[in-house]
Amino acid sequence: MVSLQLNGRTVVVTGAAQGQGAAEARLLAEAGARVIATDLATAMPAGPAGGTPSSGGELLYRPLDVSNASAWAALAEWIRSQGWQVDGLVNNAGITQRSRLLEASAGDLQKVYDVNVAGSLLGIQALAALMGSGASIVNVGSVAGLTAHYPVAYTASKWALRGLSQVAAMELGPRGIRVNTIHPGFIETPMTAGAKPGFRQATVAETPLGRTGSVEEVAGVVLFLLSPLSSFVTGAEIPVDGGQSAHGGAKSISDALR
Numbered sequence: 001m002v003s004l005q006l007n008g009r010t011v012v013v014t015g016a017a018q019g020q021g022a023a024e025a026r027l028l029a030e031a032g033a034r035v036i037a038t039d040l041a042t043a044m045p046a047g048p049a050g051g052t053p054s055s056g057g058e059l060l061y062r063p064l065d066v067s068n069a070s071a072w073a074a075l076a077e078w079i080r081s082q083g084w085q086v087d088g089l090v091n092n093a094g095i096t097q098r099s100r101l102l103e104a105s106a107g108d109l110q111k112v113y114d115v116n117v118a119g120s121l122l123g124i125q126a127l128a129a130l131m132g133s134g135a136s137i138v139n140v141g142s143v144a145g146l147t148a149h150y151p152v153a154y155t156a157s158k159w160a161l162r163g164l165s166q167v168a169a170m171e172l173g174p175r176g177i178r179v180n181t182i183h184p185g186f187i188e189t190p191m192t193a194g195a196k197p198g199f200r201q202a203t204v205a206e207t208p209l210g211r212t213g214s215v216e217e218v219a220g221v222v223l224f225l226l227s228p229l230s231s232f233v234t235g236a237e238i239p240v241d242g243g244q245s246a247h248g249g250a251k252s253i254s255d256a257l258r
């Protein structure tokens with residue numbers, strides 16, 4: 001039977017200590033998966049990802065800096081030593097950097113690229129050997145990767161991640177491994193908690209659904225992409241943004257003519 005259940009499947013989620021990653025880890029475990037939640041801290045911080053899932057799955061924690069190839073190799077070795085294969089990978093860990101075009105340094109670009117782009121590449125490289133046909137990878141992009149956006153290093157990194165995702169979908173497809181990208185809009189997380197009120201208001205004004213999104217609304221799309229319900233979907237890019245990226249700037253025109 002085709003369903004959203006992930007029983008018997010092992011999934012790695014990066015950046016899972018808070019925000020979207022925590023919600024994804026929790027939902028995937030509730031769907032029955034064995035979730036290996038990873039983040040920078042030595043131990044899983046007490047927070048939304050903590051606690052035993054109410055049904056089925058299992059939530060484990062391993063420290064992992066996604067920009068560190070040796071750390072990925074150690075994680076892969078640990079999974080192998082448990083006798084598990086990897087059925088899912090969510091490359092969620094990401095950092096932002098808000099310097100603007102004429103202020104940003106090459107170092108700013110590099111720092112963000114190391115986590116947001118190289119981190120995803122290293123994860124795919126480390127875990128692909130443990131994946132069989134039916135495995136699914138979800139890369140977490142951003143609406144910043146679909147349009148221009150003011151933080152230049154972050155925007156460039158998310159555009160680069162799209163290229164990486166499409167190459168991975170092409171290269172891993174023949175092995176039955178799917179690779180898709182989601183593009184969240186403004187989601188309420190610690191990353192956006194410090195956003196200036198003007199940024200929030202302007203974003204909501206550009207969002208047809210007229211509000212920001214929740215981490216649960218992102219996690220649901222990740223669950224779909226990891227489940228057999230999306231078994232013929234690869235190389236796809238799904239905005240999870242309340243329509244923000246869909247109108248190409250025409251919303252303000254539409255609003256002005258109401």
Ligand SMILES: NC(=O)c1ccc[n+]([C@@H]2O[C@H](COP(=O)([O-])OP(=O)(O)OC[C@H]3O[C@@H](n4cnc5c(N)ncnc54)[C@H](O)[C@@H]3O)[C@@H](O)[C@H]2O)c1
Binds near residue numbers: 095096115185188
């Ligand atoms: N919140 C939004 O509005 C929004 C919008 C678009 C895209 N995104 C993307 O969604 C993803 C999650 O964002 P969030 O809002 O939950 O962010 P967040 O800052 O709340 O959480 C990010 C997590 O990633 C971890 N992390 C950072 N660097 C890491 C590294 N080198 N190795 C391992 N873990 C690391 C952090 O410790 C943190 O737990 C990111 O890729 C982000 O770019 C977020």
